Amino acid sequence: MARYGMAFDLRRCIGCNACVIGCKQENSLPDGVFFTRTLSEEYGVFPNVNRVYIPTLCNHCEDAPCEKVCPSGATYTREDGIVMVDNDKCIGCNTCAVACPYDQRSVLSKELFEDGLFGEGELTPFEEQGYVRFTPGTVTKCDFCSERVDAGLEPACVVTCPTDARIFGDLDDPDSDVSTLIRERGGRPPLPEKNTRPKVFYVT
Amino acid sequence: MATHQPTIVGDSFAVGYRFQRYWNASMASAFFFGELGAGLFMVSMYYGVVPGMIAGLISTGILKAYFHLAHMGVPANSWRAMMRPDRAWISRGIYAIAIFVAFGVLHVLLEVGGIFGLEFGTVNYALAQTIKTFAVIGALGVLLYHGFLISHSSAISLWSTGLMPVVSIVYALFAGATLTTFLGWNTSVGEVPGTTFSLHSLTLILLVAVAVVLFSLIYAALNGSPGARVSINLLIKGAFARAFLPLVIGVGLALPLLLLLWAPATFLTSLAVAIAVLIGYYTFRVYIFKAGVYDPIMSFAPDP
Numbered sequence: 001m002a003r004y005g006m007a008f009d010l011r012r013c014i015g016c017n018a019c020v021i022g023c024k025q026e027n028s029l030p031d032g033v034f035f036t037r038t039l040s041e042e043y044g045v046f047p048n049v050n051r052v053y054i055p056t057l058c059n060h061c062e063d064a065p066c067e068k069v070c071p072s073g074a075t076y077t078r079e080d081g082i083v084m085v086d087n088d089k090c091i092g093c094n095t096c097a098v099a100c101p102y103d104q105r106s107v108l109s110k111e112l113f114e115d116g117l118f119g120e121g122e123l124t125p126f127e128e129q130g131y132v133r134f135t136p137g138t139v140t141k142c143d144f145c146s147e148r149v150d151a152g153l154e155p156a157c158v159v160t161c162p163t164d165a166r167i168f169g170d171l172d173d174p175d176s177d178v179s180t181l182i183r184e185r186g187g188r189p190p191l192p193e194k195n196t197r198p199k200v201f202y203v204t
Numbered sequence: 205m206a207t208h209q210p211t212i213v214g215d216s217f218a219v220g221y222r223f224q225r226y227w228n229a230s231m232a233s234a235f236f237f238g239e240l241g242a243g244l245f246m247v248s249m250y251y252g253v254v255p256g257m258i259a260g261l262i263s264t265g266i267l268k269a270y271f272h273l274a275h276m277g278v279p280a281n282s283w284r285a286m287m288r289p290d291r292a293w294i295s296r297g298i299y300a301i302a303i304f305v306a307f308g309v310l311h312v313l314l315e316v317g318g319i320f321g322l323e324f325g326t327v328n329y330a331l332a333q334t335i336k337t338f339a340v341i342g343a344l345g346v347l348l349y350h351g352f353l354i355s356h357s358s359a360i361s362l363w364s365t366g367l368m369p370v371v372s373i374v375y376a377l378f379a380g381a382t383l384t385t386f387l388g389w390n391t392s393v394g395e396v397p398g399t400t401f402s403l404h405s406l407t408l409i410l411l412v413a414v415a416v417v418l419f420s421l422i423y424a425a426l427n428g429s430p431g432a433r434v435s436i437n438l439l440i441k442g443a444f445a446r447a448f449l450p451l452v453i454g455v456g457l458a459l460p461l462l463l464l465l466w467a468p469a470t471f472l473t474s475l476a477v478a479i480a481v482l483i484g485y486y487t488f489r490v491y492i493f494k495a496g497v498y499d500p501i502m503s504f505a506p507d508p
Binding site: 017032037038039040041050052054056065068069070071072073074090091092094095097098099100101102103105107108109110135136137138139188190191194195 | 215217218222224226227231276278279281282284285288292294295298354356357359360496499501502503504505506
């Protein structure tokens, strides 16, 4: 069984946010809900200044704190390492959201589905077909586009990235692109001091 | 442009600290009423103040439950919250609340006039003691689980400290002692010689304990991780200081101290102390939630 993970090549990321749009479209995400974000940071002293782009998403941690604190068992980890949320079991207590050190959970408030993208209380056909997968009041997050992965495809953010800055694959396969990149250039997990053992790595 | 360290960035796509926005005033109210009820019940039970015990059970059993349900996204599924006592503090808390309320009600029924035709004195002594013990265990469980629930996760650095369960216990007992004094004014507290003095002393000791734990929490956060420093600076210097310092420290601690030491021991004084402590305690609960921030996921800015 594969153990899926992702690496971000920060030298390649240009901060275009195409991944963010691709994700929102693939998952029909309501207004203000993001499964991935591309953060930016500026640092240095003029004229030696720099800007770096840092993509973020659920890190599908090996030792996922969101799963540990979930009182209803709604958050679980699949055999291939993808951390999932079962809408039918989620009670919307948001404990997982405050337990995630990466702030990668989104609350699906009822208003999001009532107001619609244009805030006029009417859903577009795009929203109507997409929102059936969500349960208002529950918490949701990135699932590495598990339906696409099950069909042998890569997550939407990966195929959308124009610079191949996102590399997805099997971390247990030493010959996979993601393992090779992490091995050769040194993958750095986010906030390692939180001891969550993320399956997402940053390569600089 | 100068080198800068991460700051609070709100919801923008920038690297920095982000406020937790998932637990709001409803959750803070649930914590407040849960802890207050358990603390009030325990102190009232010790001093035999039945109105205090009843108020404690109402606070935890009804008000806490109401605010939890108000907070929950899918209240109809709330029963699922008890599914994981093996790993989730929320599930354990539900069992603690159930034990506390069930045995607490039985204890109060025995105190006020008997149950199933049996009065306190006639019920098997061991049975009465067992009921009382389970009520205390449940109340302790309620007090402890709040602290462990928020200190368990490392996501919010301010909360991730072993002091949180201690804060919950001492603050709840302190508020419970002040309310017991007020609610028991015309009952056993005033009638049994020495009880008033004992309760007054207990309140003063708990006030000092709360102050020590609160300042320990602030000191530990100031000298802790960057995220905890950001949070505590918000509370004592930043955006939340205008509410936190006057209400939690001024009204919640300093004013009760002055009243307890120098005001005449009257019914009105006990009422004023109780109200002041409750204001401070509730403000503390709300602002500890509001000031929680997530650390930046990664930063390339060099250390200053």
